[in-house]
Amino acid sequence: MNNSTLVRLHNVRLSYPNLFExxxxxxxxxxxxxxxxxILDKKNNAKEIAEIKKAIDDIVREKFKGKHPGAQRICLRxxxxxxxxxxxxxxxxxxxxxxxxxxMVVTAQRIRLxxxxxxxxxxxxxxxxxxxxxxxxNAYGKxxxxxxxxxxxxxxGERFGNYVDPVNEFAAFxxxxxxxx
Numbered sequence: 001m002n003n004s005t006l007v008r009l010h011n012v013r014l015s016y017p018n019l020f021e022x023x024x025x026x027x028x029x030x031x032x033x034x035x036x037x038x039i040l041d042k043k044n045n046a047k048e049i050a051e052i053k054k055a056i057d058d059i060v061r062e063k064f065k066g067k068h069p070g071a072q073r074i075c076l077r078x079x080x081x082x083x084x085x086x087x088x089x090x091x092x093x094x095x096x097x098x099x100x101x102x103x104m105v106v107t108a109q110r111i112r113l114x115x116x117x118x119x120x121x122x123x124x125x126x127x128x129x130x131x132x133x134x135x136x137x138n139a140y141g142k143x144x145x146x147x148x149x150x151x152x153x154x155x156x157g158e159r160f161g162n163y164v165d166p167v168n169e170f171a172a173f174x175x176x177x178x179x180x181x
């Protein structure tokens with residue numbers, strides 16, 4: 001078995017993106033990592049979910065000698081776990097991915113983005129992505145993780161989180177004739 005299995009995700013929702021700057025996830029995290037969570041519709045993304053599950057089953061069988069590390073220690077999870085979070089629920093699965101190296105982020109026209117721009121995908125947008133499913137077996141325990149390889153913007157979606165539309169948010173100020181200058 002290879003050290004990892006490449007999975008291509010088609011037309012999935014992007015959640016919790018951290019694509020352009022490494023973020024520290026714990027006090028012991030020296031340099032931080034890049035990350036994203038991908039929301040997969042159980043019906044529309046059934047093929048991708050099956051590919052991820054097969055990679056996980058292969059790892060359990062070949063690397064962990066049939067002993068599953070537990071549902072909380074794998075990268076693919078059921079959306080019911082986050083029912084109170086926008087975009088999650090019983091009809092979806094989600095996969096969390098990280099990388100120590102910056103992922104390839106591209107526009108729909110495959111133009112590489114090196115910083116957050118207006119063309120960059122945001123939480124709630126639809127993307128295509130590539131991840132590697134791999135086994136962790138070290139001092140930090142046994143897990144089945146996903147490495148974030150690349151993200152390609154597909155189309156805008158309804159924003160997640162505390163996104164504020166700047167046009168609506170500041171419309172009242174545009175009508176304000178008084179200027180401090």
